[in-house]
Amino acid sequence: MLRHFACLVLTALAAAQSPSTDVAVGVFPFLVGNMDPRINEIVTNCQTYGIDTLYVSAFRATGPSTGDLWVTDSAGDWNLAWGPVRPGGAGIHLQNLITACHAANVRVVAVLKCFADTVQPDNTAHKQYLLSVIDYFVDAWQSNGQPVYDLDGIALDYVRYVGGTNVNSANVTNFVADVRQRIGPLSLHAYLIANRYSFDGPTYNGVFNTYASTMSQLQSQFGQHWEQMAQYIDVMMPMAYTANGSIYNTYALHQAYVRKCAEYARTAVVIAGHPTRRVQPTIKTYVGEGETTTDLTVEASITGALLGGGDGYQAFRYQTMVANPSWWTKMAQFAVPGCNWPKPAYTAVSPRLTTTFDTTATSDLDQAANTLQVRFDFDGDAVFDTPWQGNATTVDLARQPGVWKTTMQVKDTQGHVATARRRFTAGSTTTLLPPFVSTTTGGQVQIHLDVGPAGAGNVYLAIASISGMSPGFVWQPGFVVPLNIDGVTTALASDPNGGVLSNGLGNFDANGHAVAILTIPPVVLQFLTGLPIHWNFLSTTPGGQPACVGDTRPMILSQ
Numbered sequence: 264m265l266r267h268f269a270c271l272v273l274t275a276l277a278a279a280q281s282p283s284t285d286v287a288v289g290v291f292p293f294l295v296g297n298m299d300p301r302i303n304e305i306v307t308n309c310q311t312y313g314i315d316t317l318y319v320s321a322f323r324a325t326g327p328s329t330g331d332l333w334v335t336d337s338a339g340d341w342n343l344a345w346g347p348v349r350p351g352g353a354g355i356h357l358q359n360l361i362t363a364c365h366a367a368n369v370r371v372v373a374v375l376k377c378f379a380d381t382v383q384p385d386n387t388a389h390k391q392y393l394l395s396v397i398d399y400f401v402d403a404w405q406s407n408g409q410p411v412y413d414l415d416g417i418a419l420d421y422v423r424y425v426g427g428t429n430v431n432s433a434n435v436t437n438f439v440a441d442v443r444q445r446i447g448p449l450s451l452h453a454y455l456i457a458n459r460y461s462f463d464g465p466t467y468n469g470v471f472n473t474y475a476s477t478m479s480q481l482q483s484q485f486g487q488h489w490e491q492m493a494q495y496i497d498v499m500m501p502m503a504y505t506a507n508g509s510i511y512n513t514y515a516l517h518q519a520y521v522r523k524c525a526e527y528a529r530t531a532v533v534i535a536g537h538p539t540r541r542v543q544p545t546i547k548t549y550v551g552e553g554e555t556t557t558d559l560t561v562e563a564s565i566t567g568a569l570l571g572g573g574d575g576y577q578a579f580r581y582q583t584m585v586a587n588p589s590w591w592t593k594m595a596q597f598a599v600p601g602c603n604w605p606k607p608a609y610t611a612v613s614p615r616l617t618t619t620f621d622t623t624a625t626s627d628l629d630q631a632a633n634t635l636q637v638r639f640d641f642d643g644d645a646v647f648d649t650p651w652q653g654n655a656t657t658v659d660l661a662r663q664p665g666v667w668k669t670t671m672q673v674k675d676t677q678g679h680v681a682t683a684r685r686r687f688t689a690g691s692t693t694t695l696l697p698p699f700v701s702t703t704t705g706g707q708v709q710i711h712l713d714v715g716p717a718g719a720g721n722v723y724l725a726i727a728s729i730s731g732m733s734p735g736f737v738w739q740p741g742f743v744v745p746l747n748i749d750g751v752t753t754a755l756a757s758d759p760n761g762g763v764l765s766n767g768l769g770n771f772d773a774n775g776h777a778v779a780i781l782t783i784p785p786v787v788l789q790f791l792t793g794l795p796i797h798w799n800f801l802s803t804t805p806g807g808q809p810a811c812v813g814d815t816r817p818m819i820l821s822q
Contacts, residue, residue: 285575508554525571617715
């Protein structure tokens with residue numbers, strides 16, 4: 264029995280000593296000043312000590328519907344009514360930091376402080392304000408289709424009641440759900456309150472309160488229902504801050520507390536039905552609150568995080584670690600060297616509705632690119648349109664011309680998932696040759712429909728209207744047609760392959776192309792001279808599922 268127990272202990276210790284591939288550090292520019300000149304220093308430290316992810320404090324709420332933006336306004340559309348930009352000159356150029364980090368294969372997550380003692384999660388207007396701030400970070404785009412802030416994730420800090428009363432956890436959970444909806448598949452992280460009183464109070468002897476009791480306290484006092492939040496959060500980050508001082512003074516107790524924080528976060532995600540959610544305790548690497556960080560408290564915190572089922576750990580904060588190089592060494596001791604997450608990269612080429620997504624530039628430090636798996640959300644609805652598949656070229660048929668936001672995720676054999684977002688424009692599909700016909704002499708117009716090879720074999724129906732484009736109609740959910748239905752529409756649709764219209768119904772050829780022909784007899788339509796007839800089309804798969812619609816083009820009935 265004793266030998267068996269010893270084996271279990273040795274196994275656990277071996278697990279704790281195993282280097283992590285999910286190592287992070289938090290950077291808080293508002294506490295430091297102007298950090299623009301330190302970007303290269305930050306990246307170098309990440310590379311040197313095996314840091315995979317950088318968490319950067321980018322925005323902090325200061326009151327109802329107001330806050331400070333602590334990064335340069337590279338998007339150029341920050342609303343100053345929301346709050347000042349880099350007050351006092353402090354902050355960092357986030358876009359430049361992301362560029363430098365990605366070149367070194369280091370991930371960047373923007374941290375947003377959500378609530379404060381002056382504004383609680385029951386303030387509806389403030390929550391809407393925060394969603395606008397999140398839109399600022401995730402929905403700003405460059406002309407090349409890349410995001411202005413090409414972030415790897417959004418992290419919510421102070422996503423809880425801050426010293427409030429009448430706590431209602433639904434207000435916190437529903438806000439997190441709204442953020443999830445706004446950012447789509449982009450990785451969502453949250454700092455979780457993990458005060459030692461809820462876990463080990465009032466005695467602080469390492470005989471921890473039960474999971475149920477601890478969760479009940481966190482929910483009733485701070486509004487964080489870990490199991491409900493885990494429905495929406497990809498990375499759970501319990502704030503397990505401990506160092507020598509007023510509560511714990513031994514390695515064993517430091518380790519046990521952080522271990523229990525990780526264990527309870529892991530339990531929450533399992534109960535929530537999302538066992539693969541990542542758990543990453545944040546550990547104390549600063550001096551404060553009457554406590555002093557040492558090499559041993561850093562080590563105890565890291566090993567506790569890993570023993571408790573954590574996927575990794577985050578050092579809190581960068582600026583104090585710079586002054587204590589031995590803390591970096593402890594981080595590196597339990598980190599696999601280099602950035603061990605896949606590096607997503609793809610391009611989108613879309614001359615018509617057929618878009619070719621090339622993912623072959625996606626890479627990984629630890630494995631060959633052809634062993635990675637990718638998947639796509641083509642239309643920005645937060646639902647992946649492909650299963651996990653090989654890292655290669657993927658072709659999609661866009662629903663209609665216009666601007667689309669896509670998300671690609673890449674997964675390595677260790678289960679790390681990285682995300683990239685791009686915006687592209689699906690091109691025009693409808694061409695009229697010529698775009699006019701004489702009502703006096705009559706004539707023919709060719710209606711060219713071109714969706715590209717992804718639509719080959721699909722069924723199409725050319726449609727027309729003499730009553731304009733607006734408001735149009737919804738053919739099927741998600742398929743909006745900018746064409747008004749009128750008598751011309753129904754007449755031509757009822758006889759698309761005879762009379763004045765031929766080949767108005769058929770199948771696209773192998774190139775996704777078709778030509779319908781309109782024949783106008785002389786004189787018959789003279790009473791419509793000067794008016795436009797607008798053309799478009801509907802298309803289904805051979806099995807009858809909606810596939811795409813085109814853009815509307817006018818044909819003028821001339822004299």
